[in-house]
Amino acid sequence: MxxxxxxxxxxxxxxxxxxxxxxxxxxxxxxxxxxxxxxxxxxxxxxxxxxxxxxxxxxxxxxxxxxxxxxxxxxxxxxxxxxxxxxxxxxxxxxxxxxxxxxxxxxxxxxxxxxxxxxxxxxxxxxxxxxxxxxxxxxxxxxxxxxxxxxxxxxxxxxxxxxxxxxxxxxxxxxxxxxxxxxxxxxxxxxxxxxxxxxxxxxxxxxxAIKFESPAARIYEVGHCRFLHGGSGKGSNGIDDGYILIDKMTWRFVCPDQGNDEAYIRT
Structure with a gap:
């Protein structure tokens, strides 16, 4: 190292x-x-x-x-x-x-x-x-x-x-x-x-300023965007990327750098 x-x-x-x-x-x-x-x-x-x-x-x-x-x-x-x-x-x-x-x-x-x-x-x-x-x-x-x-x-x-x-x-x-x-x-x-x-x-x-990230929180990538499920309701970058909870297992994400393309992930 x-x-x-x-x-x-x-x-x-x-x-x-x-x-x-x-x-x-x-x-x-x-x-x-x-x-x-x-x-x-x-x-x-x-x-x-x-x-x-x-x-x-x-x-x-x-x-x-x-x-x-x-x-x-x-x-x-x-x-x-x-x-x-x-x-x-x-x-x-x-x-x-x-x-x-x-x-x-x-x-x-x-x-x-x-x-x-x-x-x-x-x-x-x-x-x-x-x-x-x-x-x-x-x-x-x-x-x-x-x-x-x-x-x-x-x-x-x-x-x-x-x-x-x-x-x-x-x-x-x-x-x-x-x-x-x-x-x-x-x-x-x-x-x-x-x-x-x-x-x-x-x-x-x-x-x-680095914060501890619980192992229970899982990172998902959609194109060039990264989102944290189990977090605070914002993307892992601390910016509200426009995702909302559809139901307890499904999230809707909007990627601002991809022309607002939507992606759905079930967890």
Whole structure:
């Protein structure tokens, strides 16, 4: 599992590295141009990103290229966000090591601050594969509610704490004084920390929003639509897809991305 997660992480490194040059202090890097997406997929992504509150627009722009891969699963949204965040953190750790070799040019205190940032962030980097493995299990589905809550909590804890330590590094630089704040090297560190903390925050908030799905609830697929029988009266994507109960064993579904074609399923 760890090897698989590491390969998945490497898969997105090229995209993340290319985006790094576009990063600034206040905004996340622009997402690649999205491909065609159905209106249902876009609506689901928008609803999912609304769970991140202050980061909803950043979340949507970041994950838009992957909208067609989520299939109404919030766990898939969280996992993709987690992979992107972990990849950026992995790349940033290597960037910090290169900056350490250059030095800050702002004196001993500033250099020691950079050392502290590298030590802290590189230690967090080792937990990425474990966390991606936990997100994989949430995507696959966990039948036991207690086990589900444990996996979700542990994944969210790593994402949240890693983001917090990015911001802690920024605080250390501010505490190091005016010379440190004036250093171009440490300005680069501050920009990277703020950006990646945003990625980690999005993944953290999406992860904690994943809900346990009872094994009694069964998923049915009709064309490109997915519906949950035994759920809350809405599709598994959280959007009312227009289905109604005809009798105790029959449901009528309307697929908004298929020209309102109707499908009937007896269970």
């Amino acid at each position: 760890a090897t698989s997660c590491f390969l998945q992480l490497i898969f997105v490194l090229a995209t993340c590295t290319a985006a790094a040059a576009a990063t600034n202090n206040s905004s996340m890097a622009a997402a690649p141009a999205p491909g065609p997406s159905s209106s249902a997929a876009l609506s689901f992504l928008r609803a999912s990103c609304a769970l991140t509150l202050e980061r909803a627009d950043d979340c949507y722009n970041l994950l838009l290229p992957y909208a067609d891969s989520f299939h109404g699963s919030l766990a898939r949204v969280a996992r993709t966000s987690g992979v992107l965040a972990a990849a950026r953190q992995h790349d940033f750790t290597k960037q910090l090591a290169r900056l350490k070799l250059r030095g800050t040019g702002a004196g001993n205190v500033a250099d020691q601050t950079l050392d502290g940032c590298l030590d802290t962030i590189s230690s967090d980097d080792t937990g990425a594969n474990v966390t991606l493995g936990r997100l994989d299990r949430l995507v696959a589905g966990i039948k036991n509610k207690k086990e589900f809550e444990s996996e979700r909590s542990l994944a969210q804890d790593w994402l949240y704490s890693s983001g917090s330590e990015m911001l802690q590094c920024v605080d250390w630089i501010h505490f190091a004084g005016d010379a440190a704040l004036a250093s171009p090297v440490l300005k680069e560190v501050i920009a990277g920390c703020n950006t990646i903390a945003g990625y980690l925050g999005i993944a953290s908030e999406l992860t904690i």
